[in-house]
Amino acid sequence: xxxxxxxxxxxxxxxxxxxxxxxxxxxxxxxxxxxxxxxxxxxxxxxxxxxxxxxxxxxxxxxxxxxxxxxxxxxxxxxxxxxxxxxxxxxxxxxxxxxxxxxxxxxxxxxxx
Amino acid sequence: xxxxxxxxxxxxxxxxxxxxxxxxxxxxxxxxxxxxxxxxxxxxxxxxxxxxxxxxxxxxxxxxxxxxxxxxxxxxxxxxxxxxxxxxxxxxxxxxxxxxxxxxxxxxxxxxxxx
Numbered sequence: 268x269x270x271x272x273x274x275x276x277x278x279x280x281x282x283x284x285x286x287x288x289x290x291x292x293x294x295x296x297x298x299x300x301x302x303x304x305x306x307x308x309x310x311x312x313x314x315x316x317x318x319x320x321x322x323x324x325x326x327x328x329x330x331x332x333x334x335x336x337x338x339x340x341x342x343x344x345x346x347x348x349x350x351x352x353x354x355x356x357x358x359x360x361x362x363x364x365x366x367x368x369x370x371x372x373x374x375x376x377x378x379x380x
Numbered sequence: 381x382x383x384x385x386x387x388x389x390x391x392x393x394x395x396x397x398x399x400x401x402x403x404x405x406x407x408x409x410x411x412x413x414x415x416x417x418x419x420x421x422x423x424x425x426x427x428x429x430x431x432x433x434x435x436x437x438x439x440x441x442x443x444x445x446x447x448x449x450x451x452x453x454x455x456x457x458x459x460x461x462x463x464x465x466x467x468x469x470x471x472x473x474x475x476x477x478x479x480x481x482x483x484x485x486x487x488x489x490x491x492x493x494x495x
Contacts, residue, residue, distance in 0.1 A: 370423035
């Protein structure tokens with residue numbers, strides 16, 4: 268069975284600081300991995316996805332994530348945080364053919380001025 | 381290109397009533413997925429419809445049901461509402477039914493409140 272663990276339900280960083288949101292996955296088959304962002308009172312927006320191509324994936328808004336099979340991790344990073352990055356971030360995994368996505372519990376990112 | 385749309389935005393019902401939520405996928409997408417985002421429970425997969433058929437179901441009781449119409453829009457029905465059904469219900473659509481990866485595009489959600 269697939270699962271996703273997000274370490275830290277709440278992360279707070281200063282504006283301009285590095286953003287690091289941690290995600291570890293479990294999958295019996297090569298996974299497809301996603302990061303979604305949810306702004307208050309809105310649906311989910313795809314930030315980036317890993318689909319077995321390049322292990323370093325670049326997404327929108329300056330975010331990127333690196334797939335590390337040996338560590339079963341897919342951490343999300345951004346070099347310099349902006350106030351507009353404050354939101355809830357979800358890591359997710361899919362086996363592809365199963366066509367359902369399993370989400371992590373989410374990490375709320377706060378940005379300090 | 382229009383995104384996934386959901387209606388209504390908010391829905392208030394009382395315990396025991398039935399709720400109907402609607403979703404229109406992105407044009408050309410044949411798969412529709414429903415997720416429940418309840419406070420403290422995270423995002424949980426509810427149902428997946430593709431080409432009018434139910435393809436997969438999450439761990440929810442039978443009073444959660446739905447259907448997909450020939451135009452690929454979908455309804456989620458929740459019968460005999462309970463207080464714990466209060467949640468944000470998200471619909472997503474995908475251009476792929478099976479195979480490969482399935483990038484899902486999400487709607488804004490319907491906030492269901494059960495009193």
